[in-house]
Amino acid sequence: MTTGDPYEKTFAALPPAPGRGFARTWWGQAWLRALEDSALDGEQVRQGRRVARSGAVGTVSVRPGGLTAVVRDRDGTAHRTDVLVQEFSQAEWDRLLGLVAAESGYIAALLDREVPPELAEDAAAAGVELLPGIGDLDPRCDCGEWDHCPHTAALCHQVARLLDQDPFVLLLLRGRGERQLLDGLEERSAANAPAQDPDADGAADGGFPADLAYGAARAGLPPLPPLPDLPRAPGQPPALDTEAEPDGLDVDAVEFLARAAAAEAFRLLAEAVAPGHADRAVPAPLTEAQDAVRLAREADDVRVRSRLAAATGRSRADMELAVLAWGFGAAPGLAALEDDWTPDRTTLARARTAWAAAWADEEAPVLRRVRARWTQPGTGRQVRLGREGRWWPYRREAGRWIPSGPPAPDPASALAAAGPADRGGERRRGKPLP
Numbered sequence: 001m002t003t004g005d006p007y008e009k010t011f012a013a014l015p016p017a018p019g020r021g022f023a024r025t026w027w028g029q030a031w032l033r034a035l036e037d038s039a040l041d042g043e044q045v046r047q048g049r050r051v052a053r054s055g056a057v058g059t060v061s062v063r064p065g066g067l068t069a070v071v072r073d074r075d076g077t078a079h080r081t082d083v084l085v086q087e088f089s090q091a092e093w094d095r096l097l098g099l100v101a102a103e104s105g106y107i108a109a110l111l112d113r114e115v116p117p118e119l120a121e122d123a124a125a126a127g128v129e130l131l132p133g134i135g136d137l138d139p140r141c142d143c144g145e146w147d148h149c150p151h152t153a154a155l156c157h158q159v160a161r162l163l164d165q166d167p168f169v170l171l172l173l174r175g176r177g178e179r180q181l182l183d184g185l186e187e188r189s190a191a192n193a194p195a196q197d198p199d200a201d202g203a204a205d206g207g208f209p210a211d212l213a214y215g216a217a218r219a220g221l222p223p224l225p226p227l228p229d230l231p232r233a234p235g236q237p238p239a240l241d242t243e244a245e246p247d248g249l250d251v252d253a254v255e256f257l258a259r260a261a262a263a264e265a266f267r268l269l270a271e272a273v274a275p276g277h278a279d280r281a282v283p284a285p286l287t288e289a290q291d292a293v294r295l296a297r298e299a300d301d302v303r304v305r306s307r308l309a310a311a312t313g314r315s316r317a318d319m320e321l322a323v324l325a326w327g328f329g330a331a332p333g334l335a336a337l338e339d340d341w342t343p344d345r346t347t348l349a350r351a352r353t354a355w356a357a358a359w360a361d362e363e364a365p366v367l368r369r370v371r372a373r374w375t376q377p378g379t380g381r382q383v384r385l386g387r388e389g390r391w392w393p394y395r396r397e398a399g400r401w402i403p404s405g406p407p408a409p410d411p412a413s414a415l416a417a418a419g420p421a422d423r424g425g426e427r428r429r430g431k432p433l434p
């Protein structure tokens with residue numbers, strides 16, 4: 001980027017962008033929506049996107065009220081292309097600067113090259129449309145088209161990339177450069193700052209105690225708004241735009257991960273707004289191996305499950321078992337399947353007490369313990385003690401121990417959940433110590 005005139009910026013041509021979206025930020029996406037909503041012919045917009053991807057948009061000049069660039073056709077023909085944007089009036093700038101100066105968070109966000117959605121909403125409520133809408137992007141091109149053509153659409157797509165990097169581009173289009181904007185905010189902040197009384201309490205030592213200042217600030221705050229309603233279902237991520245062949249990008253994998261992330265975000269939101277959420281313990285973060293099982297459970301495609309299994313050193317059969325265990329109890333359920341641990345003496349003492357209480361009034365089964373797993377010989381039933389203290393039911397099928405239900409608070413319930421005992425199951429009177 002080069003600068004000369006404080007009211008104009010010139011951005012060097014950007015390299016080709018095969019297979020990528022043109023806007024990552026919400027304000028860049030809003031810019032492209034304005035293009036799509038304004039153009040009468042959607043095919044022209046799609047052609048413009050391909051032109052921009054090919055790197056055919058030259059140096060972009062940004063000034064108050066307009067954009068200019070040279071865009072070349074495939075045969076090398078150059079077209080002078082402009083897109084005009086309505087500048088703000090002095091009254092609109094006064095309202096916008098007043099909003100930003102009154103909220104320090106807005107100033108900090110702009111300096112970090114961010115546009116808070118709340119700023120756009122507050123500005124719109126004050127009658128200042130910060131982002132363009134339908135009909136606000138006015139095209140001009142020497143190719144002769146009176147509406148958006150592939151050249152103006154390509155310029156708009158290129159500018160969406162610039163807006164991602166620097167939202168001050170949008171404010172320059174509206175009439176103020178970055179330096180002029182910040183100078184105006186500084187003047188307003190200085191004018192709004194209260195004069196300090198040298199005789200006021202706290203002046204001698206340079207201020208007030210932090211707890212008093214914090215308490216005073218909280219006293220004037222309104223109550224928090226109610227939580228929003230939970231959506232009916234997870235959001236659906238957009239399909240990847242793959243008009244050009246992505247370079248080394250597995251589109252199916254990325255789209256699957258996006259859907260899985262949306263589903264997980266929905267689950268976490270549902271937990272966050274549920275009653276009593278604040279009193280629940282925060283679970284430990286998942287390991288890579290655990291998260292692979294969580295993702296495999298979300299996958300309907302056997303190829304995805306196979307890839308996740310291979311990435312974590314599991315066979316396909318092991319992954320299917322892991323997915324089943326996860327469905328019964330998430331990470332603790334998976335640990336009951338794969339963590340063959342040995343309880344210490346204190347844990348074993350608690351287990352003996354649980355066994356005695358579980359069969360206090362009836363005949364206890366014979367079970368053999370190996371580490372934290374109790375197996376009833378000849379019945380194909382087993383219970384496992386998790387590190388978290390719950391009992392997990394298992395049943396032997398085709399030579400493998402299969403999770404057969406969610407955890408139970410006591411071993412008797414877990415053994416019953418493992419299924420009915422096979423014929424020939426060994427039982428004897430008494431309560432064997434585990």
